[in-house]
Amino acid sequence: MSASDWSTILGRSQFLGELYSGAPPTPEQCELFYVHIDERDNSATIGFVTSNLPANPRPEWRERPYNRLEFYLYFCDLTGLLVEGWSASEAQNFDISAVSEEGIAIRVGREKAGISFRASSLRLVDTRVFLATEGL
Template identity: 45%
Template sequence: MSASDWGEILASPDSLGRYYGDSVPAAGDCRLFYVHVDERGESVTVGFQTEVMPAYPADAWLGVEYNTLEFFLFFPGVEEFSVDGWGSVEAARFEVGVRPGGVVSVALGSEGAGIRFRAGSVALRKARVYLAAGGA
């Protein structure tokens, strides 16, 4: 994944751009903590946490003490889905990129193990802030 792909995906005003502007957290500043596969809807939802605080917090977050932002990316129209093991080692690594034609390519895990798929698009499904003990 190139940094520009990650930034391009997240910096949209429809995504994390509404909270960060053009300075969204780098992939290295995010931790993958959630994966939900919905075979009925042919979609995957992936959750991330970051300690990089938003420059433009939502009105609901004002006056609230927090140190972690959690966000969920929704990938509809999933194709070429495969799983080759899943655990804490695989969850520590992820790549999200945009291929020609706008197809989103996702790899969660290492080359030999993890979850891989392609999706027609990606959208921010939910974002929230909270006070984590010891940070994210």
Template identity: 40%
Template sequence: MSETIIWPELQALYGASPVPDLDTCHFFYLHIDERGTSVTFGFETQQLPPYPEPEWSRKAYNTLLFWIEFTGVTELRVAGLLAEAERAVRITEDGSPTRLKVSVESERRSVSFTAASARVSHTRVYLQGAL
């Protein structure tokens, strides 16, 4: 189970309802930007928020995508590619409030690093399959 981190951007969409646990979301995107020392993860969930963005009401959707961007990344370690469905996401404070310790691990592959900050950089909804 992923650690409890308050993501204000997701909390605005979910209110008092629990935000999706990252371990239950489909982890579909990993981007490492060595120039900007950032790492971005993309997640997909069908746990829809009770307080959606107003523009989302103009179309049918059943899936929420969201991206978490980590900046000030150091100590990056990558072993293999992250394609397995069974994996654990961990995001914890690394002994001080200014560093996060991040890891995504499956049976044979992993990525880990520390980061100065993290934020949900953007969200999007779409219709997956039939309703």
């Protein structure tokens, strides 16, 4: 993952910038757990979870215990969608790159395995915090 593109994109105020004072969790601090491709809408939604908690949590979050933040990115107007297999190992590798004039390039997985596409735009569609049990 290009940390600079990830940080530049997600560090903006319309994404995670306000919650994290402009410094969102790094790709290594996030786990991809959800992918939904919608051919009717020509879109994809990708969900991540992190234990790197926000510096500026929402007021309603402060009233309860939590140790994880979940967020979903919605990619619009997909082109070049390619799916070449999918498993848990592909979900461990992801890359979001800003591509001038062409929007955003997304790659989930390794070369020759995973999902790739370009999107004209992206937005944050949901965030939530929750209390997760630590591994046994």
